[in-house]
Amino acid sequence: xxxxxxxxxxxxxxxxxxxxxxxxxxxxxxxxxxxxxxxxxxxxxxxxxxxxxxxxxxxxxxxxxxxxxxxxxxxxxxxxxxxxxxxxxxxxxxxxxxxxxxxxxxxxxxxxxxxxxxxxxxxxxxxxxxxxxxxxxxxxxxxxxxxxxxxxxxxxxxxxxxxxxxxxxxxxxxxxxxxxxxxxxxxxxxxxxxxxxxxxxxxxxxxxxxxxxxxxxxxxxxxxxxxxxxxxxxxxxxxxxxxxxxxxxxxxxxxxxxxxxxxxxxxxxxxxxxxxxxxxxxxxxxxxxxxxxxxxxxxxxxxxxxxxxxxxxxxxxxxxxxxxxxxxxxxxxxxxxxxxxxxxxxxxxxxxxxxxxxxxxxxxxxxxxxxxxxxxxxxxxxxxxxxxxxxxxxxxxxxxxxxxxxxxxxxxxxxxxxxxxxxxxxxxxxxxxxxxxxxxxxxxxxx
Amino acid sequence: xxxxxxxxxxxxxxxxxxxxxxxxxxxxxxxxxxxxxxxxxxxxxxxxxxxxxxxxxxxxxxxxxxxxxxxxxxxxxxxxxxxxxxxxxxxxxxxxxxxxxxxxxxxxxxxxxxxxxxxxxxxxxxxxxxxxxxxxxxxxxxxxxxxxxxxxxxxxxxxxxxxxxxxxxxxxxxxxxxxxxxxxxxxxxxxxxxxxxxxxxxxxxxxxxxxxxxxxxxxxxxxxxxxxxxxxxxxxxxxxxxxxxxxxxxxxxxxxxxxxxxxxxxxxxxxxxxxxxxxxxxxxxxxxxxxxxxxxxxxxxxxxxxxxxxxxxxxxxxxxxxxxxxxxxxxxxxxxxxxxxxxxxxxxxxxxxxxxxxxxxxxxxxxxxxxxxxxxxxxxxxxxxxxxxxxxxxxxxxxxxxxxxxxxxxxxxxxxxxxxxxxxxxxxxxxxxxxxxxxxxxxxxxxxxxxxxxxxxxxxxxxxxxxxxxxxxxxxxxxx
Numbered sequence: 001x002x003x004x005x006x007x008x009x010x011x012x013x014x015x016x017x018x019x020x021x022x023x024x025x026x027x028x029x030x031x032x033x034x035x036x037x038x039x040x041x042x043x044x045x046x047x048x049x050x051x052x053x054x055x056x057x058x059x060x061x062x063x064x065x066x067x068x069x070x071x072x073x074x075x076x077x078x079x080x081x082x083x084x085x086x087x088x089x090x091x092x093x094x095x096x097x098x099x100x101x102x103x104x105x106x107x108x109x110x111x112x113x114x115x116x117x118x119x120x121x122x123x124x125x126x127x128x129x130x131x132x133x134x135x136x137x138x139x140x141x142x143x144x145x146x147x148x149x150x151x152x153x154x155x156x157x158x159x160x161x162x163x164x165x166x167x168x169x170x171x172x173x174x175x176x177x178x179x180x181x182x183x184x185x186x187x188x189x190x191x192x193x194x195x196x197x198x199x200x201x202x203x204x205x206x207x208x209x210x211x212x213x214x215x216x217x218x219x220x221x222x223x224x225x226x227x228x229x230x231x232x233x234x235x236x237x238x239x240x241x242x243x244x245x246x247x248x249x250x251x252x253x254x255x256x257x258x259x260x261x262x263x264x265x266x267x268x269x270x271x272x273x274x275x276x277x278x279x280x281x282x283x284x285x286x287x288x289x290x291x292x293x294x295x296x297x298x299x300x301x302x303x304x305x306x307x308x309x310x311x312x313x314x315x316x317x318x319x320x321x322x323x324x325x326x327x328x329x330x331x332x333x334x335x336x337x338x339x340x341x342x343x344x345x346x347x348x349x350x351x352x353x354x355x356x357x358x359x360x361x362x363x364x365x366x367x368x369x370x371x372x373x374x375x376x377x378x379x380x381x382x383x384x385x386x387x388x389x390x391x392x393x394x395x396x397x398x399x400x401x402x403x404x405x406x407x408x409x410x411x412x413x414x415x416x417x418x419x420x421x422x423x424x425x426x427x428x429x430x431x432x433x434x435x436x437x438x439x440x441x442x443x444x445x446x447x
Numbered sequence: 448x449x450x451x452x453x454x455x456x457x458x459x460x461x462x463x464x465x466x467x468x469x470x471x472x473x474x475x476x477x478x479x480x481x482x483x484x485x486x487x488x489x490x491x492x493x494x495x496x497x498x499x500x501x502x503x504x505x506x507x508x509x510x511x512x513x514x515x516x517x518x519x520x521x522x523x524x525x526x527x528x529x530x531x532x533x534x535x536x537x538x539x540x541x542x543x544x545x546x547x548x549x550x551x552x553x554x555x556x557x558x559x560x561x562x563x564x565x566x567x568x569x570x571x572x573x574x575x576x577x578x579x580x581x582x583x584x585x586x587x588x589x590x591x592x593x594x595x596x597x598x599x600x601x602x603x604x605x606x607x608x609x610x611x612x613x614x615x616x617x618x619x620x621x622x623x624x625x626x627x628x629x630x631x632x633x634x635x636x637x638x639x640x641x642x643x644x645x646x647x648x649x650x651x652x653x654x655x656x657x658x659x660x661x662x663x664x665x666x667x668x669x670x671x672x673x674x675x676x677x678x679x680x681x682x683x684x685x686x687x688x689x690x691x692x693x694x695x696x697x698x699x700x701x702x703x704x705x706x707x708x709x710x711x712x713x714x715x716x717x718x719x720x721x722x723x724x725x726x727x728x729x730x731x732x733x734x735x736x737x738x739x740x741x742x743x744x745x746x747x748x749x750x751x752x753x754x755x756x757x758x759x760x761x762x763x764x765x766x767x768x769x770x771x772x773x774x775x776x777x778x779x780x781x782x783x784x785x786x787x788x789x790x791x792x793x794x795x796x797x798x799x800x801x802x803x804x805x806x807x808x809x810x811x812x813x814x815x816x817x818x819x820x821x822x823x824x825x826x827x828x829x830x831x832x833x834x835x836x837x838x839x840x841x842x843x844x845x846x847x848x849x850x851x852x853x854x855x856x857x858x859x860x861x862x863x864x865x866x867x868x869x870x871x872x873x874x875x876x877x878x879x880x881x882x883x884x885x886x887x888x889x890x891x892x893x894x895x896x897x898x899x900x901x902x903x904x905x906x907x908x909x910x911x912x913x914x915x916x917x918x919x920x921x922x923x924x925x926x927x
Contacts, residue, residue, distance in 0.1 A: 373632070
């Protein structure tokens, strides 16, 4: 039975032949074809039982043509000759029908460093194995008089990009993620894990973390809103970094004068260094971007100073420089995006981060974060599933979730300590961050 | 298509499913973006495939594939069955769908002009005219306009005998002007934020927006906002325009009345709900001015269709009646837990996803006031228009919203333009403070094409009928 569930992906050679054939048939001066193919499954649980359990096999063939200074993009989710003809025809028709616009250049060939992003074990996970994992978490929660909720997913995918200038890149990847909320009658806890290799997900360790957090977070009482010293766990730090990427780390945001990044200026505490590195094996590595440009490491904030931005082909051309390998699929009006973020760890043990705090708040995670003012890096959101009062160096009691409205840069400007351990947070959308927990001097809880 | 559906249902039954349904779905989406006077993007995306949902041993399984051919039916059904059997190893109570659903028929979105037959040049010309209108205003740094058109053909069939074919169309468009200074960014959009105003219908929906007539106004407002004073902090009377009222309904009434959230089925992701079953018919959710319906029959709504993705007919039901909480958005499975029948809100965002409870058109019914009258009756207040930021807790109680534009209201008159306006509240307190809703002439259906829910994530297209509304004693100006 096991063989039935091994991910079904098209062989690289067959894919290359399909893409080459499409490029050869194109009547355009320049053509790019991107194929993504995935086989994924997700088991969802609630109230200590599986309630949704799904799987899909899908593919996307995306074609960009540049013809007479005009660009057309079309996609289809079929991988056969008929589909190739259809999608090429539609892309060319779009180009033919439109006025001339700004043409996003295509890259020429360049070697993309190989990365390890595949696990046979992940690609072969069965529904029964997913159910067993979930059963362990649910049983442990049940034994503790609690209820478990969450989702456990595994996926195998491949991305290939080729263009008429000679680029061909191909990468296969797997991913396994699990998140869980455990609830009691009067409170809940949260934990998640993500990895390329499913064997790194330890169901007992996950269950222990989320159950302990839920047990500590019962009968929370309100605390007065205001400015508090805080400890943010890695879940919250990763979300903050994702929002920095979303509103400010891309070159387009700076070119359009809407980013908080002031290059060369100190914008956070000097303990803070943040970079993007798609090639680092302790993240979720990718060797090239969605335009077929090899990934480069970019220092974004170095010792508190805004030091760099990520570029795609279009933003790089505007500044007469090279893309850093952070392009998104065409057509893209959002600009380049940093999706492999790292924050430099410090020297503190995570458990000691609260030890010098007289009165503060311990935050497990954020929820429903939204940008209020991008240039001031002000965001708002709620705390969720584990907010605690710190008194005289230790956590004393759970408190009701709080809303914050806070400038990220101002918060990081008051960085007092950073944990030496880091955690990999797989993004809900794209990529992943590896971040420590942090202690910050001031964080504004508004209600 | 029908043969493939029948083959899938037969295979599922032979392999042990006590219930099965199959959805075959083909989507075509055209997106157009004009930015700073140039055509920035045109794309034409097509997706098709099928998904099989089965119940085996009282538990759910689902599998889907992009390969729409007979050879793919068997492996996909096998996968769904195997997944269901795995679910059954860790299930709670067996799934009960209630009475069978045997709907049969065909539905097509009413439209005057098929948007896929309108020349690309006509669409681009309109966006370029609106762009030029924005560009005529000095100080605007980014101008963007977009359109989106969707055609979805889908077939639903079940082992209970349902067989439904639907062809749905959506059309949407919007423009946005951004003005920047060294330390500020301000933007204005029309007719709504989130990129576009979208509805079910044809190109006539776009023509009626008159994008080019509004470009200059929003550009001037964006520039004026840079030098406008900050919205003051305080507790004041708040008047919301219809589009922001629509988002308020979405976040604080639509989501918490989704019965799957109430039962914890979204607890680890989107959250739960404060509107628990013991509050049904007891909770005074809002003032007597507040009546909210879920109405999948509303013309031009993004939640308008013939049947939901379980084959339940489109219908209208009350969620809030004269302020009292009286109903949920339900599915067959969740409704049966309460001894009810589904009110037809299950939708999937494609062939590769299972249907979830989604808002249809969740509408605040029109009142008897008007924006003009509301302002005239207000001594000390703020008028806010067009959403800029939105955030609400996982139980849908504690919210904070920001808008692009605001005006102070002093002694019944509109005063200074204000920037960075925000307001916050607790859902039932807020809706109980509602003392006026504008009438039918100011009531409009607002499409939201970005409603996220579920794991794996799905994006639903939903709508809200709303008119300007007034609320008392609201905390405004949250920023320092």
